[in-house]
Amino acid sequence: MKRQPKGTRIRLLLAAFAAATPVAYGFFWSEVRGRGTPDGSSIEVRVPEGATSLEVAGVLAAEGFIFRPRVFDAYVRLKGQGRQLKAGRYEIPRGASYSYLLKVLQTGSVVTTPLTIPEGLRVPQVAERLAAYVGDSTATVLAWLTDPKRIGELGVPGPTIEGYLFPETYRFAEGVGIPVIVRAMVGRYKAFWGTEERARAAALGLDEREIVTLASIVEKEVRWGEERPVVAGVYWNRLERDMLLQADPTVQYALGEPRARLLYRGIDSVADHPYNTYTQPGLPPGPIASPGAASLHAALHPADHDYIFFVARNDGSHEFSRTLREHNNARNRIRLARESAER
Incomplete structure (x- = not known):
């Protein structure tokens, strides 16, 4: 016998259910529309790793999203998504319908938190931020980052991973480990290097490592x-x-x-x-x-x-010079201004 498409099977089952028990059918769709009144607020929901659709339904019921876990479980199974619900931490609006809940859980639209890596950090400083983000020790993270095999694994010019952890604000889901985070950072660094950038480096006669070294x-x-x-x-x-x-x-x-x-x-x-x-x-x-x-x-x-010297002013800006005499004069002038300000 020819197997009916999934959507057709669902409609036939619901039609049969409606014909047999109109009251139950109305109850089912009332349940599917969701529980609670949307008020713009959200509730945090944590779905454990490996949870079945019925166990996920229990979590949703405990948080007040649905009335009856077995009805949600049946809905999920009718949709053929029983094994597609993803673990993680979610922020779900009150009054969400079954269809909304299923879409969120199926796509894994979990809550993410920001991780900001400012420009100019060195590997030990990056390790501190990563350790705080994932809840590990700085020593453990630093040991992972400085392992010589990382250079080959990540495909960076070396001689260490220094310089290739691109500074930016990233967002990651809860539980993401250091390897995933670092690969994202190095991936962002690699994305900088397009055809134009490589052509420009070649025109200067410098390779990728030398450009990054100068930039650092x-x-x-x-x-x-x-x-x-x-x-x-x-x-x-x-x-x-x-x-x-x-x-x-x-x-x-x-x-x-x-x-x-x-x-x-x-x-x-x-x-x-x-x-x-x-x-x-x-x-x-x-x-x-x-x-x-x-x-x-x-x-x-x-x-x-044609500048070949510069010296920092008190405000962090620089004065640039073409000759050593100009440079020394600038240094003396700035030093005197600093000493005068400190008196």
Whole structure:
């Protein structure tokens, strides 16, 4: 005998049910319309992993969405969705109908919470935020992030995962683990690199890792967004002239901890470190933090100028100079202004 399509079977069953018991049929559809009066509020519902449709119905009944779990269970089975209800935490409006409940539970439209990773964080700082988000220890998360095999698993240029955890606000469902979160962050980083970006990097004669490294230095140097391309231009000019970059953030990275003021003895203490751009030529081996899209764009499109020095003013902006004499004059002027303000 030819099997009837699912929709036809449902209509036939309901028609037979209606003909046999009109009162029961009316009751069934009254139940299906949902319980309670919509008032704009929502109720949190948690569906456990592996719950049957009847067990899910019990949860909904306990929260006041339906009257009778077995009726909802029958409705779900008639729709052929008995095994399609997804676990998770949901926010469901009061007075939701059976059809709405089934759609939400079938599609897994669970509640998500935001995770914000600001620009310029280093891996240990990212690990702290991830650990707090998933409820794990920072040490455990940091050990996972710094495992050398992550480079191959995630397909990033290396030499570590530093620089490739893209800063942004993400949203994840409850219970999502570190691997899923990190893959989303690295995926967002990879999405930045389109055909145009790769062509631009090639035109500059830099590879992907070098662009991200330069962008990470810019990210750590700049507080005023409009200065990003200008600072990138300074470093680009120094690279072209085979000058040492002398970027303070790279020394801070080599020291392993931030310092309010970088002194010469701090620079000398890591003189042989590959990230010390006061002593080592060219760009360091890899990124020193996670640059955002604006800093990556600045690294790909450095401003065209002839500045080779800059010094930070008291407000976080920078004064740019073309010669060492101009630079020293600017440093002295800013230092005197700082000392005067501190008196």
